[in-house]
Amino acid sequence: MTETDKDVTAAWRAANRDEPPQALDDAIRAAARREVGAGPRRAGGTPAWWPLAAAATVAVLAIGIVQMTPTERVSPEMTADVRPAPTANQAKTSEPPAQRSAESDRNAPGSALAEKPAKVQAPASALRKETPARAPVEEQRLAASRGRTDTARPASAEPGITKPAERELRQKAERANATPAAAAPGSADASSATHSVPFPAASPPRDKLDAQAQAAAGAPPGTPESRPAPALAGPSQPAPPPSAPSAGALAPNAPAPVERRMAMAKTAAGEIKRETDAQPRPVDEWIKLMRRLIAEGKPAEAAKELAAFRAAYKERADALLPSDLREFKPQ
């Protein structure tokens, strides 16, 4: 006996012809169509085009970023401009930690000085070109007013409140001016001493200037409508009288007059100019100078310049020099 039998199988097939009811067929077929009508679904739930779309998006973004990025070329001029001497930032990093922390405090939000240097330095180059001769006069005036402020500052003032950058700037300005600024009379000190306002706000109070302007125009002080617009700073502008009585009325955060800002900008411009002067001469200019000296028959001076060049550019000097100057030796 096997597990299959032809007679049984044939008899079973002949006898067994039962089919599901037509209604059941229709219901199942309709359900199948309904399910497909909702849209074909793939195993995993993610459409097949997703990886392709993701790859294309990444490629487009990458190409876009590459095309938008400006190409940086290192030209000989740029390499020549590199200063071998320590820059202002490097000098700042070499400051003592206490001074640095004071400076960072000043840059903290809410500080009156936080944005002042940037504002002053921005127009500095333009001012330097336009009115180079006026800068020393303004610096003298500025130094004078600073001197007053310093003398007015009480001795009990905290050292942390005294701004190091202000002191540094003042010292530079004083070094630049051969004549030391005269200290103001003590009567002005009382007005300034009421606020130990930092450098940009240490200018004479606005009321004081307004009073001058009003006095010049013949109008009574204290009427805002009749106040003339503050004139731009110039050499003819007189220094504010030190004995102005209403100096303490101005808030410490009040904006400085325009002429004061101009003066500060010019001071900063002078600082920048001095820093620029301290930089080594550009390479091509220096090379031209040395060649000119050789051509003019001044080998000693040319050798001096060459030595200065080597001192300025140190190990890069040979690479920057042309071959004739590199091997130049005065007879």
Place this chain on the structure above:
Amino acid sequence: MPAPAASSDEDLMLAYAAGDAAAFDALYARHKGGVYRYFLRQCRHAGAVDELFQDVWMNLIRARATYTASAKFTTYLYRLAHNRLIDYYRANGHVTLVSADDESYEDIVVSLPASSALQPDMRAENRQLGERLKAAVAALPAAQREAFLLQHEGGLSLAEIAELTGAGVETVKSRLRYAMSKLKTDLSDLHESSSQP
């Protein structure tokens, strides 16, 4: 697009999973009779047969997204049917699929009552071969009946039946041998009785 008649069951199922409703129609036309008879011969309640049949096809429709042609489609379909039948038995209680060759269930198999269709007084009424055969199949122990139906309705091989039912191939072979022996005996009895004057 109508599904080609020569397509395999697996291709039709994959086509349906991809959204081809005609593929399902072709697949359903091929297998609806076998599945329906599989249920019809194993549960005698007509309402339950329709319900089980519909459940199996609905399960297939829902599972189309996860279907992979890793096995024969018929095996997949009848596994759904087998599982649904087991659930039905469990829900209605007290039915255990045992085999006559299982020693542990020998007592149960021996104590199974014979079908009422096999009683002598009923034989005279059921002269038709088909009806007798159906009655003989219905009288088989459940495990033998299922193996017989899977072989004759689903066209599954011994290995496929063994895999589907979770039994060994030899066990399935034994079940089928027992089933055939009983059915053949019933058929020969019918032949003998019909040949007598």
